[in-house]
Amino acid sequence: MxxxxxxxxxxxxxxxxxxxxxxxxxxxxxxxxxxxxxxxxxxxxxxxxxxxxxxxDNFGEMLAALAPELVHLVDRVLAPVWAELRREPSSTTVLALADHLSFAIKRIERGMDAVYPLRAEVAHLYPRELHWAENVVAAVNDELELDLPADEAIPIAMHLVNAAFDSGNLALTYRMTGVFSQVFEVIEGAFSQPLDRDSVNVARFITHLRYFFVRVHSEEQVQDHPTSFLDAIATAYPDAHRCARRVADILELRLGQPITEDEISYLTLHVARLTQAASIRKPEK
Incomplete structure (x- = not known):
């Protein structure tokens, strides 16, 4: 070289x-x-x-402005994350996290507090990434003898969500989180009962939504099934299908793209699984 x-x-x-x-x-x-x-x-x-x-060049300039020990620490702490994701380390994520932590350290030294209002959403939607982020904060505090607050894990978790889906756009990840929260509000409102955010079915639904969001962003929505298949799902789960259409309306407004009938059918199946598992009463028509 x-x-x-x-x-x-x-x-x-x-x-x-x-x-x-x-x-x-x-x-x-x-x-x-x-x-x-x-x-x-x-x-x-x-x-x-x-x-x-x-x-x-910009990447190098940013990297050169950071303390080497902080960059190496972030790189080392994220190793288990890449292993669990079964992917190569992301240079962009390492730089982004090191840059965030560098600013957070300066902020703490100046006595400036940061408010992160998304803790509940992140804990419910991204428990895996939040756990990783908490490990990052603990490692930084331990090795650099700092006292970063626990809430610093929230923005770090968002960076890791971003990394897991290779979106390359942190703003898109924050937007995705807001949309997800609204989707759950729609479902819970339709069935007049809160969902168990810690359940396996909710975790599956979140995973589905995350990949759906990526598909919409890439303009690659599912649209392969025959009409008979879609009609069968709507007939089998009428309440869930009505709710799924409400969810689709919200998604179309927030994402600025029409949602295909295939995607609505998948939403129907997930809503049906969520509501049946939770024994939620049928919504009023």
Whole structure:
């Protein structure tokens, strides 16, 4: 690999053997280095490959502005997350979390409190990611001898939700969370009884909604089943189907796209499973 740009003594931009631009970190990697020189592989600790079309120069500048020990700590703490997701580490997520934590640390040092109103939604919708995020906060507090509040896990969890679905857009993830909360309000209102947010069926429904959201964002909604199949579902679960149509109306308004009949049928099946398992009474017509 050859150096393209030196950001500081520990961070450089380089071109790899495949011709792509990568950001490299390592103690002394950029010391007295010049563009065009060969990278010393013995000094390279981590190779970051900017994803989602991110500009490599901007990525390197952001990385160079962060404390190396914080970046390495985030990278290490997220290793179990990537293992559970069965995917390669995301350079973008590592940078985003390290950047967030760097700002959070400065905020705490200045006595500034942050308010995260989505704790209930995140706990109900993303328990796995919240657990991971709490581990990140605990590790940062332990290793850097800090006292970050427990609520810092909320935005970190949102970053991890974003990473799990490769959306590359954190704003989209926050929007998705708001839509999910409204969907549950519609279902609970239709059947006049709260759902058990800790149940397996609710977890399955959340997973379905998350993939549905990705499909809509990618303009790849399901629309393969014959009309007879869709009619059979509507006939078998009339109450759930009416509720699913209300949910679809909300989704269309929030997402700005029409929902296919196939997607409504899948929503019907999930609503039916939720309501039957919870023994919720039928809604008033």
């Amino acid at each position: 050859h150096i393209l740009r030196v950001f500081n003594t520990n961070v450089v931009l380089a071109r790899d053997a495949d011709g792509g631009e990568v950001v490299l970190t390592g103690r002394g990697l950029g010391f007295q280095a010049r563009p065009g020189q060969e990278v010393d592989p013995t000094k390279v600790i981590r190779v970051f490959r900017p994803e989602d079309g991110r500009n490599a």
